[in-house]
Amino acid sequence: MASQENGTSASADWPGRYHHIDQVLNTPGPRTDPGFLAGDGVKDFLRNQAKILVIGAGGLGCEILANLALTGFKDIHVIDMDTIDISNLNRQFLFRQKDVGYPKATVAAEFIMKRVPGVKVTPYFGKIQDKDDEYYMQFNLVICGLDSVEARRWMNATLVNLVDPENPDSLKPMIDGGTEGFKGQARVILPTITSCYECSLDMFNKPTAFPICTIANTPRLPEHCIEWASVLEWPRVHGEKKMDTDDPEHIGWLYKIASARAAEFNIEGVTWSLTQGVVKNIIPAIASTNAVIAAACCNEAFKIATSSAAFLDNYFMLIGTDGVYSYTFTHKKRDDCPVCGGEALEMTISPEMTVEELIETLTEKQDIQIKKPSLSTSAPTKQIYLQAPPQLEKATRPNLEKKVKEFVQEGGEITVTASTLPFNLSLRISYSTPA
């Protein structure tokens, strides 16, 4: 994977290179904002000044990088923490068989620079959480092609927190894409101005979780047998040894154990593919849907960077299973959004509710989706229950059985934190009057 020497943008821009794109940059259209400055200024910004960050170099990321490069963005950065797997090759078109095992960000960046002269792609093989505010401040735009809710929430909250009303440059538009099989969505988020990712959390389904008692006692589906093998049998047999869902030997073991369990209960349908699908929570993915969503995202980036046309306000949803169905709408900002809303989330609970029950309720709430929350009060500051470190967990554990009422009065606030979230959630507690 030798990196190719890239010419400067001036020498790389051969006559006619931007013939297609320049048609929409030289002239406004009927719906173009009157503020659009057609011609050289906008081309110079796009090609010599704009700095754009791509999060993810996978199914969407590969497409996004290629589109941005062809559109004329010359300074592109990309972050991805994964390495290339054989199952990526049916859609992640910048990778070849020989690249399996190498970092996605690096291989993708080198491919783009080799194919599209004069474009500089700077890869970072690691996590988005490794980077600080100063790093994110350098970009004009962020495009996310991620497969995890958690990473999107982090990125979204980080960009919302970055906004300084005194400094217009601190507002970084975030364009977010996501796909699942023939379905997908693309959206534009202007942090603090439009609805953010957190505002729409209740639109996404949580992955199916099977109750542990079903898995242990009353299996009915092949999935129950697979969960039994991975959740209960693996730790029982292998102790501390961590399960690696990418290791065919580990999947093979789970498949074998699940098959035996299924045979014992006369359950049909345990296969290798299903075993892998359940333990890795595999989401079907194809090149064509990724292409549509990535193109929609990059088109928004292009329109935002050039003002050549109005950008999406603010949500595009695509369903491709029955014809081509799409829905474009404005998703509304939530006043009680824990990230951009500023108002505390109202919650009415029973005066009898214990701290442990409140934690359980919070983890089940669709619009919060929080794992292992820690609770405290702010005025006065008092720890109710902390998940970590172990000493504090132990010290606060007795509070789990106590009633929430012992810590918070009617109308009082609880601060909820979790290691997976870069923000605090404020809950304003009201107590229901007993019937």
Place this chain on the structure above:
Amino acid sequence: MASQDVETVTTALATEAAPDAKTRRYDRQLRLWAASGQNALESSRILVISGSATSTSILKNLVLPGIGHFTIIDPNQVTPEDAGNNFFLEGPSSIGKSRAEEAVRLLLELNDGVDGKADVRSLEHVLENSKEWLSEFTIVIAHNLEAALLEQLASLLWADESYTPLVVVRSAGFLAEVYIQYHEHAVIESHPETPQSLHIDKAFPSLLEYSTSLDFENMDVTDHGHVPYVVILVRVLEDWKKTHNGSPPLSYEEKQEFKKAIFAMRKKSDEENFDEAVAQAYRAWAKTSVPSDISALFEDEKVRSLSPTSPPFFHLLHALQRFATEQPSHALPLTSALPDMKASTESYIHLQTLYKAHAEEEKAIFKSYLQVPVEDDIVDAFVKNSHALRLQKGKKWGTLDADPASLAAALETAPKALAIHLALTVLSSYVAKQPADVPLSPTAEALTAEALTLLPPGTELPDEFDEALGEVVRAPTADLPNTAALLGGIVAQEVIKMITKQYIPINGSCLIDLIETWTGIL
């Protein structure tokens, strides 16, 4: 069991080996269209007319999932303009080389399992001298083909019902259109989101017998909390009908009373199976019958005039009609797909066994109605999807533009979609009239005048038309990278649905506006 080595026993049960490299490569798509869809893709041969950025974007999304073969037909050399917007050209180093050859070479790098060929003949030449060559392909895709040539190609491929479907792709700047020309497209595996009826209102004999044999009152408390809701509903409905002249609950009050009867059977307040039964109670009064769009298929000419040479789909439909007419349930055959529900393993598996056994009986009856042999896999898929079958009838490309009244009607019902279609149509008529080597500079006035000639006299064009027209005037020859990439996805997706005969392709035109990020169907 105790005396045997656990490893040996479990190994014997797990019969599948780890998947091979090909299965691993295609894993994420096999979960959508299975081996049957993959086989269809791998047997397909695709012809793409032109090596434009849009054409290579489409092909990229077909080569990656593994079509069998593709040909790009394009007599042109790579221009500096092509080298700037096409990812499957190597920048300035491709300039002057054959566009088809360069694109094929770079597309083939994506997948060793795919065969590709560059054909540098002109389409005019092929249509004059060897048009039978087109029949070698499963599907033909044409991007921004000159209007007269497109008409010639569309007419040729429409001449016989058995000829190859044609995908027409047009784009200019932020606007685009995709049309699929086919006579008929039948889909068995449509992958519906709604499941088949569980036949609770028409319980088959073994289910009814099982349900009425249970002694709920004297049942052990644990067992009681694990009776599947299907069994509960069948039982409550049966008891209900005895006191209501054989009728299910009909009025709102009766339905509430029915739910109360379910609750009254509980032994404890936290029996989740009874909660499920209440939540699913509508299944007891929702009448299981043949959906109207399925019975409409029975009226198709090809079903009514069935002959031994009719395609299997129509034989299957004919058998389905006989089944629905002659069997006492007057419904579609039962399927064995039982959703998960709160139950003990034994009671759930027992119920599943009852469904499977009866579904097999009904399938045997269904098969006995078939007048020609049909492969078992197809029969299985047909029965399983019999509530969601599709038979789409298409039109020849250009039918809409030849009919002023239809255009005027669509201008009322779908102004935005029609505006984009019309703008692209008048642009291509304009292009056809211009000398080849002169840069295009259409004016809004000239194109509007052209549009009015297609419409009934006196038609007023809406604002949507001016908005769409302004975009094609602004960027008449722009094959924008993002528009090309989006079309690449949409067209490949539709082609995959056509080839695999799974999921449902568009019927007509899909219009795309990338200013508002909007799509519509015409």
